[in-house]
Amino acid sequence: MIHVENLVKRFGSIAAVDNISFDVAPGEVVGLLGPNGAGKSTTMRILTGAMPPTEGIVQVAGHDVATAPLEVKARVGYLPEVPPLYPEMKVRSYLRFVAELKRVPRKERAGRVESALSRCWLEERADQPIEQLSKGYKQRVGLAQAILHDPDLLILDEPTSGLDPRQIIEVRQLIHELAGDHTVVLSSHILSEIAASVQRIVVINKGRVVAADSVDRLAQRFSGGEHVTAQVRGDVDALRRLLPNVAGVADATVVDDPEAGVWRCDLLATPDIDIRAGAAAAIVNAGFELVGMSRSEMGLEEIFLRLTEEGNHDHAKSDDQAA
């Protein structure tokens, strides 16, 4: 669906996007992740056909954005960071306007508008002026606008920024539903956000791709193994002696501060080994009370920080190739 090869976008002497390459298969949901100013929005805007690249090849559904922008625009639905709404218009007439703008054939317009309204749960607000809507509803109108002409590819720039937690869940759910019929590229600088919505992450920093992989694999690659957290009751010194000797445990720390006599232990497994059963057995057999155990992915925040801090030079090369 998307093919990006050696994309460069310069504004004057500043390279906002510096030699990015990645591909997105049809039906995939991909997240662009990176700190503010990393070049996410610029990359997305180029993907919409609105802004020509300085160098490199960008193809959407087989059409080059530089030479066939109209073909690209017809196939792309775009929700910018700020939803592009006319506050004085009513939701339905706004969507009619967008349908006309996107050159939806006259006969299909009414049907498309109604279906976008229902898919984005907007029917009840359809005849309200947009300026009277809450931020969450405005975001839905923005999404309705993006899916109106039934595009193959949806590009959503920070779709949940500035929403309250309930609205975030709603919008996330909406994206999840839309993902079935569309290829989706969304961006965020919030990691949990990306992890909740996408299958694959492309991490961008300072205009370069620093990593591109599935969420799980990224976690594995950078942690070296899984994290397991156990809650244990018992003698802390004995516990500290026991844990490092459990088979498969590469590193173990017991958090100093017990809660009602329960010690939290963070275990790091050696790569590709599931230590949960073994660790549980060892703890119980040594006479401790095992209160709880859970597997935790390596904190996405951690991956993200590692990628964007240290990865600028060393990782960039290897990951460009991996991508």
Add this chain to the structure above:
Amino acid sequence: MKAFRGAWPICKRELHSYFVSPVAYALTAIFWLAEGVFFVSILNYWAAQGRNADARAQEFGADGNVLNVPAMVAGSFLDVTVLMLLFVIPIIAMGLLSEEKRRGTMELLLTSPVANGGILMGKFLGAFAFLLFMLAPTYFFQFVMSYYGDNEPGMFTTGYTGIVLMAAAMLAATLWVSSVTKNQIVSAFGGYGILMIFWFIDAPANLLPSVWQDLVRWMSLNDHFGDFRVGVLSLRDFNFYFWFALFFLFLAHTVLGSIRWRGVRSS
């Protein structure tokens, strides 16, 4: 018509936005009220002048009707209307593109299959249509004179042709100003600025060398209205307003092209 793709929906939306805007309503109300007051006072003034002139003429034994009152009214009223437009047009045009940029809706236009020419034509024609809506009733004020006596409808018609052309030229210039800023207020004052420049550009003409005199006179918005004002349709003046408008639409087109290339700047 690929170069103007998207003009029609944008034009409709723009026109509609005026009719739901309190600012546009207030502006229209002020405009109509002021025009009405001006027309009545102008009519009163010239009617009195006409009666005085007739009385004086009779003292010297001549016939009445020495002063063409309808022509005087037409001239004065056209002048006033043009000045009102100078005041009104920057306000009508101030949000045309700057608001699209500020609200982020420019993104929508740029990511839709719409040509730059379509955006500009849609904006221009939408605002122009609203301007015509404001102007139209004032054209009919003259028929008050027909009702009570003589009128010069031809002078009004020619005058209004000139006014409409000049309005188009002014609108194009202010549309361009609106394309270079995100701020409506800046856009409005910039609009006043550019209209003032082309209004007064011939003011220092007499101080300049003769080559420059012709040039600054040619560039004056005001100067080209002279013929229309006295009931003469001239191709030269028509051409001036036409090219003036086209020149600024072209400038705005370049600005849009550069926005496409580098995005809407956040500052």
